[in-house]
Amino acid sequence: MDRKRFEELLLQSLTHEKGGVNVYRAALRCALEPDLQKEWSAYLTQTRRHVTVLRAVCATFGIDPDAPLPCCKPAEHAGRALVEAMELGLRMGDPVGAQLVACDCVVLAETKDHANWQLLSELIPELAGAERRALAEAVEEVGLEERAHIESARGWARALWLDTLGVSSSPPPPDDGTRRVTPALRPPEPEGAMAMKA
Numbered sequence: 285m286d287r288k289r290f291e292e293l294l295l296q297s298l299t300h301e302k303g304g305v306n307v308y309r310a311a312l313r314c315a316l317e318p319d320l321q322k323e324w325s326a327y328l329t330q331t332r333r334h335v336t337v338l339r340a341v342c343a344t345f346g347i348d349p350d351a352p353l354p355c356c357k358p359a360e361h362a363g364r365a366l367v368e369a370m371e372l373g374l375r376m377g378d379p380v381g382a383q384l385v386a387c388d389c390v391v392l393a394e395t396k397d398h399a400n401w402q403l404l405s406e407l408i409p410e411l412a413g414a415e416r417r418a419l420a421e422a423v424e425e426v427g428l429e430e431r432a433h434i435e436s437a438r439g440w441a442r443a444l445w446l447d448t449l450g451v452s453s454s455p456p457p458p459d460d461g462t463r464r465v466t467p468a469l470r471p472p473e474p475e476g477a478m479a480m481k482a
Contacts, residue, residue: 285410291347292355293407297400298338299356300393303363304331307393310370314386316379320440324390327436330429334397337422344418366393380448387441394434401430 308328315321342349366389373385405423408416446452 285407290407291345292353293400293403294338294342294345294347295349295351295353295356296359297397297404298335298342298349299359300363300396300400301331301334301338303359303366304393304397305335306363307366307370307389310367311386311390314370314374314379314382316383317444320383323436323440327433330433334426334429337426341418341422345415362396363393384441384444384448387437387444391434391437391441394430394437398430398434401427 305328308324308331312321312324312328315324339349370382370386370389373382376382401423404419405427408420408423411419
């Protein structure tokens with residue numbers, strides 16, 4: 285595995301999660317539906333924890349999580365652009381439209397977050413020792429939450445768009461922390477599996 289690219293993926297994933305914190309802050313200013321406000325507030329808290337988890341993974345790998353690397357600039361820009369889109373939506377003077385913009389922005393942010401965690405999960409077998417354990421524990425802790433985030437984001441966007449179009453729909457059930465989803469991330473292999481592959 286290309287170690288430099290792996291480190292870039294970790295730092296870009298961290299950058300996307302940090303951007304996600306700002307996305308949820310902005311999205312909450314656009315949210316009209318009480319259940320959506322509650323869910324996005326919970327996801328903001330979880331996303332802040334995802335940042336902490338990734339910072340700890342970086343530390344295990346000896347990576348400075350605050351290193352100003354050029355590879356992270358596009359991810360920073362993408363996060364800012366989503367926040368700017370929601371701010372523009374708020375300035376339009378159409379609260380319902382601003383909520384739709386926020387839903388779309390959350391879908392975009394969560395799609396990339398989910399993709400990053402899927403990639404990280406696939407790299408666990410390429411690692412060993414403390415590094416492997418750190419990444420496996422991070423994926424186990426965050427993976428199901430990321431799956432819930434993306435499913436919820438898509439469900440809300442669909443339901444609210446249909447509603448504004450005058451088509452009968454119902455939003456996804458509120459996520460009270462008990463929602464169970466099928467894990468999309470491959471579970472880590474046992475510690476000895478890597479040695480058996482060699």
